[in-house]
Amino acid sequence: MTKTELRQAALTLPYEPGVYIMKDASGKVIYVGKAKRLKNRVSQYFQDSASHNEKTRRMVSQIHSFDTIAAATEFEALVLECSLIKRHMPKYNILLKDGKGYPFLRLDLRDPYPRLTLSSHSKDDGARYFGPFGSRGRTNLAIAAMQETFRLPDCNRKFPRDVGKERPCLNYQMKKCDGWCRPALTQREYRARIEQLLLLLEGKHRTLSDALRKQMEDAAEHLEFETAALLRDRLHAIEALGQRQLVTAGKRIDTDVIGWYQTEAKLCFAVLHFIGGNLVDKDFELLPATQDDREVFSSLVKQYYLARKSAPRRVLLSLPMDDAQLFEQLLAEQMQIRTSLRTPQRGEGRQLVELADKNAREEAQRATTASERISGTLLLLQSMLSLPQIPRRLEAYDISNTAGTDIVASMTVFADGKPKRSDYKRFKLENMEEQDDYAAMRQVLCRRFCHYLDGDKGFDEAPDALLIDGGAVHAQTVRAALLQMGVDLPIFGMVKDGRHRTRALVTPDGEEIGIQGNTAVFSLIGRIQEETHRFAITYHRSLRSRRVRSSALDGIAGIGDKRKTKLLKHFQSVSAIRGASVEELQECLPRSAAQAVYDYFHQGAE
Numbered sequence: 001m002t003k004t005e006l007r008q009a010a011l012t013l014p015y016e017p018g019v020y021i022m023k024d025a026s027g028k029v030i031y032v033g034k035a036k037r038l039k040n041r042v043s044q045y046f047q048d049s050a051s052h053n054e055k056t057r058r059m060v061s062q063i064h065s066f067d068t069i070a071a072a073t074e075f076e077a078l079v080l081e082c083s084l085i086k087r088h089m090p091k092y093n094i095l096l097k098d099g100k101g102y103p104f105l106r107l108d109l110r111d112p113y114p115r116l117t118l119s120s121h122s123k124d125d126g127a128r129y130f131g132p133f134g135s136r137g138r139t140n141l142a143i144a145a146m147q148e149t150f151r152l153p154d155c156n157r158k159f160p161r162d163v164g165k166e167r168p169c170l171n172y173q174m175k176k177c178d179g180w181c182r183p184a185l186t187q188r189e190y191r192a193r194i195e196q197l198l199l200l201l202e203g204k205h206r207t208l209s210d211a212l213r214k215q216m217e218d219a220a221e222h223l224e225f226e227t228a229a230l231l232r233d234r235l236h237a238i239e240a241l242g243q244r245q246l247v248t249a250g251k252r253i254d255t256d257v258i259g260w261y262q263t264e265a266k267l268c269f270a271v272l273h274f275i276g277g278n279l280v281d282k283d284f285e286l287l288p289a290t291q292d293d294r295e296v297f298s299s300l301v302k303q304y305y306l307a308r309k310s311a312p313r314r315v316l317l318s319l320p321m322d323d324a325q326l327f328e329q330l331l332a333e334q335m336q337i338r339t340s341l342r343t344p345q346r347g348e349g350r351q352l353v354e355l356a357d358k359n360a361r362e363e364a365q366r367a368t369t370a371s372e373r374i375s376g377t378l379l380l381l382q383s384m385l386s387l388p389q390i391p392r393r394l395e396a397y398d399i400s401n402t403a404g405t406d407i408v409a410s411m412t413v414f415a416d417g418k419p420k421r422s423d424y425k426r427f428k429l430e431n432m433e434e435q436d437d438y439a440a441m442r443q444v445l446c447r448r449f450c451h452y453l454d455g456d457k458g459f460d461e462a463p464d465a466l467l468i469d470g471g472a473v474h475a476q477t478v479r480a481a482l483l484q485m486g487v488d489l490p491i492f493g494m495v496k497d498g499r500h501r502t503r504a505l506v507t508p509d510g511e512e513i514g515i516q517g518n519t520a521v522f523s524l525i526g527r528i529q530e531e532t533h534r535f536a537i538t539y540h541r542s543l544r545s546r547r548v549r550s551s552a553l554d555g556i557a558g559i560g561d562k563r564k565t566k567l568l569k570h571f572q573s574v575s576a577i578r579g580a581s582v583e584e585l586q587e588c589l590p591r592s593a594a595q596a597v598y599d600y601f602h603q604g605a606e
Contacts, residue, residue, distance in 0.1 A: 001065055007046035009066070013039040017077045018070040019084060022092075025064040029088040034081040034323075038068050053291040053383045059092040078326045079334075082306055085299075094296045096269075096285055096303045105130040105143065105201065107194075112187060113159035113180070114194055115152070116143050122309055130201045146200065150193050151178040160187065256311070259356025260297055260318040261364045262289045264376030264520045268364035269300045272356045273312075284363050289376055291383060294319050301341075302327055311339045318353050318360075319343065374417040377520040384513055384521060385505065387465060387490055392416055395463040396494070396528045399429075399440045400536040407432050409444040410536035413463075414528055423458070424535060441474055442481045449487050465490040467505070467528060475508040494529050502529045553577075556600045558593045567597070577601070 001009070015037045022031040022045075035041035045052075045060050052060065071077040085093050106119040108127040118140060122129035147154050154177070155169055164183040172179035180190055196212075216231035259270040270284040290296050298321045305311045311331055321327065324341040331337045344350045368376070375390075382390050394414045399407065413423040427444050445466075451459035466489055468474045475493040482489065495512065497503040502525050504512045515522045553564045553574065570588045571577045577585075578601045585594035 003046055003060075006063060006066070007043060010043035010046055011039065013042055013068060014070060015039050016070050017072075017074045018068050019077050019080045021067040021069070021084065021088075022059065022063045022090075023065050023067070024062045027065075029084075029090050030062060031059055031090050031092040032081055032084045032088060034074075034077045036074055038070065042066065042068070055092065055290065055292075055383075074323070075326045075329055078323055079330060082302055082330070085303070086306070094287060094290065094299055096300060096307065107198070107201070109194070113190055116146060116197075118143065128198075128201075146197060148176050150197050151176065152193065152197070153177050153180050155181075157181055159190075255314045255316065255352075257316045257352045257356040258301060258318055259353065259358070259360035260293070261357055261360035262293070263364045263368040263373060264380065265289055265372035266364045266368045266376075267296075268360040268367075269297070269304075270356055270360035270363060271304065272352070272359065274352075282359060284360065286363065286367050289380070291380070294322070298322065305331065305339075306334075309335060311335070311337050313339060315339060315341045316349050316353050316356075317341060317343045318357055373520070377524055378417055380518060381521050381524070384515070384518070385465065385490065385492065389464060391464040393461065393463045394465055394467060394528060396467040396469070396532040397441065397444060398469040398529075398532040398536040399437050399444075400533075407435070407440055408536060409440060410532055411444070411448060412528065412532045412535055414524075417524060419527075419531055423461075425458070426535070437470065438474065438477045441468060441470070442477050445478050446481050446485065449482060449485055452487075453485065463489065465492065467525070467532075468493050469529070469532065471495055472506045472508060472510040475506060479508040494525065496529075501526055557596050559597060563589060563593060 017034075017036050018038045020033050020035060020038060020042050021029055022033075024030050033041065045056070045063070069080060071080060085095075089095060104119045104122050106117045106127050106129055107114050110126060119129065144154070146152070153159075154171070157166075159180060163181055166181065168179035168181055169177075171177040172182075178185060199211075212231055216228050219225075219228035219231060255274040257272040257274065259268075259272070261268050261270075265288070267287050267289050268284055269287065270282060272282050285300070297317075297319045301315075301317065301321060317324075320343040321341060324343075328339055328341055331339050342349065344353055378390050378392065381387075385391075392415060396412050396414070397409060399409050407429040409427040409429065411425040411427070413420045415423075425448070427447060429440050429443060432440060432443075448459060452462060466478065468478055468491060471493045475491045479491050482491075491508055492505040492513075493507075494502040495504045495506050502522075503516055504514050505525065506512050515525055553559060553567065559567075566588050567577055567585075568574075571580060577597065580598075582591075582594050582598045585597050589597065
């Protein structure tokens with residue numbers, strides 16, 4: 001289907017909630033979205049593409065057809081959207097990595113000698129699952145810590161098959177395992193140890209601690225000091241594990257705090273886990289930068305908890321979710337979890353969110369290289385300005401004059417976000433007796449592109465966009481002049497704020513594009529504007545200084561260009577020449593010429 005046909009099809013959709021499924025020419029699903037009103041949301045994709053960011057434009061360019069599924073409520077649409085994204089993993093939906101990053105502990109109590117193992121997913125296979133943990137590394141560390149604490153085996157021997165077949169391994173000698181391969185220990189004793197482990201996994205470490213403490217005291221009372229010492233060491237280890245355990249089976253993690261930060265190239269989605277008021281873990285995901293902050297953030301929150309199949313009682317968000325209440329309802333219905341999602345604006349909650357944002361910032365900045373920063377900034381600029389290609393070469397122009405005299409212009413070049421000074425150009429305006437910025441800008445651009453059309457060296461490379469000091473009228477003037485020459489380039493005026501900083505770019509048609517909301521783009525355009533102004537005003541001051549100096553010595557009999565140069569080189573300034581005596585002037589001029597200079601500056605003086 002053509003874009004026009006797609007637009008017409010979208011306009012026939014109902015004003016009802018539902019899900020839309022975008023497909024490419026091969027029929028593959030490339031995007032799944034949820035809408036409160038299908039007609040409004042879907043038709044937006046096929047309107048003027050100037051309002052879309054780069055990712056959306058690329059996605060729309062590949063849409064060959066779309067399907068929709070109407071839903072009775074927006075909540076049903078949310079459930080369906082999550083299900084379809086999980087099934088199709090569409091290319092243009094921002095996706096978290098596979099759930100293998102959020103492992104579980106598995107314990108199958110049907111085995112005669114159950115063992116803790118790591119599992120990427122919880123399954124309905126009759127085993128007990130605990131988690132998820134923050135990472136596979138932390139999960140393995142937790143397994144090792146609990147095996148050592150309860151002196152459980154971590155060898156490859158199978159029980160009861162291998163009981164009594166070999167002597168105990170080194171772990172038994174190091175007192176890390178009680179040697180369950182020895183016939184002296186029974187399966188009942190092993191199961192009792194597993195019951196203790198279960199109490200810890202279920203978050204009942206206080207119950208377990210109390211029981212062990214009583215056993216320890218009983219052993220000491222019966223003078224079984226070695227047994228009491230073993231129980232004491234296990235008690236200390238369990239209390240330490242209870243404070244830092246990350247599993248959330250019977251007791252949910254108290255609070256998750258989700259932070260968000262974007263560099264020019266990377267975004268980081270960070271989750272801080274708090275248990276009992278203590279920060280115990282951090283998860284984060286690095287993804288390509290995007291402009292759809294709230295939409296992508298909302299999507300990642302949903303994916304994160306649906307993939308983990310677990311959520312805490314409270315989640316604090318860096319950005320608001322439009323459908324937070326719907327997602328709370330989804331968690332309650334699918335997982336029997338009552339979770340509150342909030343975006344705090346003040347107080348302790350806001351401080352926690354700022355901490356999560358800080359963690360996200362550090363991870364994103366650490367993962368972003370200098371070249372990625374530049375490329376990301378230029379990619380953002382391309383998207384904001386709807387340019388056909390990444391603006392690798394930007395040319396900027398500024399006019400400088402004083403009361404209509406010594407009118408000059410500067411042309412600066414930024415290649416890949418950096419100044420390319422070898423390509424800078426300066427222009428002295430011709431046939432202009434009074435100040436006219438529009439005429440001056442028109443003359444400069446016409447001269448520059450006349451050289452370009454002639455293929456002159458130094459002018460033979462065309463920019464990806466032109467930045468003009470001034471507003472929409474300046475941009476209109478330049479566009480009209482260049483179109484007459486057959487040159488069609490993106491042109492933008494640099495609109496300044498009260499502090500002489502570029503606050504926005506404006507098209508020849510008067511459309512303002514704010515840049516202050518994006519730090520990277522704002523900084524780049526600010527550097528270009530300042531450098532162009534500096535280059536223009538430096539040239540203007542140089543011309544004005546030369547004119548003032550030379551005109552002050554004009555008309556003196558016997559003083560030509562060579563003697564002017566000699567005088568200025570010797571005295572450094574016209575004021576020093578004016579104050580010199582005849583004898584001092586004679587140090588670089590003949591007697592008659594020195595007298596002429598002295599008389600010129602002192603005529604009429606008493």
